Amino acid sequence: DADVTQTPRNRITKTGKRIMLECSQTKGHDRMYWYRQDPGLGLRLIYYSFDVKDINKGEISDGYSVSRQAQAKFSLSLESAIPNQTALYFCATSDELTGDEQYFGPGTRLTVT
Amino acid sequence: SQQGEEDPQALSIQEGENATMNCSYKTSINNLQWYRQNSGRGLVHLILIRSNEREKHSGRLRVTLDTSKKSSSLLITASRAADTASYFCATVSSGTYKYIFGTGTRLKVLA
Numbered sequence A: 001d002a003d004v005t006q007t008p009r010n011r012i013t014k015t016g017k018r019i020m021l022e023c024s025q026t027k028g029h030d031r032m033y034w035y036r037q038d039p040g041l042g043l044r045l046i047y048y049s050f051d052v053k054d055i056n057k058g059e060i061s062d063g064y065s066v067s068r069q070a071q072a073k074f075s076l077s078l079e080s081a082i083p084n085q086t087a088l089y090f091c092a093t094s095d096e097l098t099g100d101e102q103y104f105g106p107g108t109r110l111t112v113t
Numbered sequence B: 001s002q003q004g005e006e007d008p009q010a011l012s013i014q015e016g017e018n019a020t021m022n023c024s025y026k027t028s029i030n031n032l033q034w035y036r037q038n039s040g041r042g043l044v045h046l047i048l049i050r051s052n053e054r055e056k057h058s059g060r061l062r063v064t065l066d067t068s069k070k071s072s073s074l075l076i077t078a079s080r081a082a083d084t085a086s087y088f089c090a091t092v093s094s095g096t097y098k099y100i101f102g103t104g105t106r107l108k109v110l111a
Helices: none
Strands: A004-007 A010-013 A019-025 A031-037 A043-051 A054-057 A064-070 A073-078 A087-094 A108-112 B005-007 B010-014 B019-024 B029-037 B043-050 B055-058 B061-066 B071-076 B085-093 B099-101 B105-110
Touching (some): A019 A108, A031 A064, A043 A064, A073 A087, B005 B085, B010 B019, B019 B105, B029 B071, B043 B055, B043 B071
Antiparallel strands (some): A031 A043, A043 A054, A064 A073, B005 B019, B019 B071, B029 B043, B029 B085, B055 B061, B085 B099
């Protein structure tokens, strides 16, 4: 089984709808991240969390919110989706003890019409 | 804004040739990492080099880091068609654990 899983893998939604993307990990890592990737661009950090009670804004947090329900779960919400939030979304984990490398989920392809 | 900028944006080479891609960044870093992404999939960690290191090897990969120039290079030797992917550098700034990714180099290895 994959160490970092994301659901759903693909989602098409309409403008104004609320949508939640979920991420689960079995690596036992404390740190979790949400990124978005737009075509031809690198990843941009949306939010990150270093433990269950810690939430931090990244580079592009406007229009997004997150919840760290447990060490293993980190969800990303779009309260009112808009077309320019159409992108590929990735969840990632890392752990200081394992040397800072990040482990990525397979991604969620979100389309807002 | 992106801290890491990769150069070139795209690279096409023949199988067996070496591929070199470069990354520049703007601020002090704790470490710099290189990742690989196959089309539309999650990124996979390749190699990490710390700010006090100048060169690191892993299999066919060689990474260099020049902190005075705020730049790094990734060399893939004896490339294979399976190396076709996008390659990203990511910097972790000193004092934080925020990862800043570059815009990537798209490598195509022709068989």
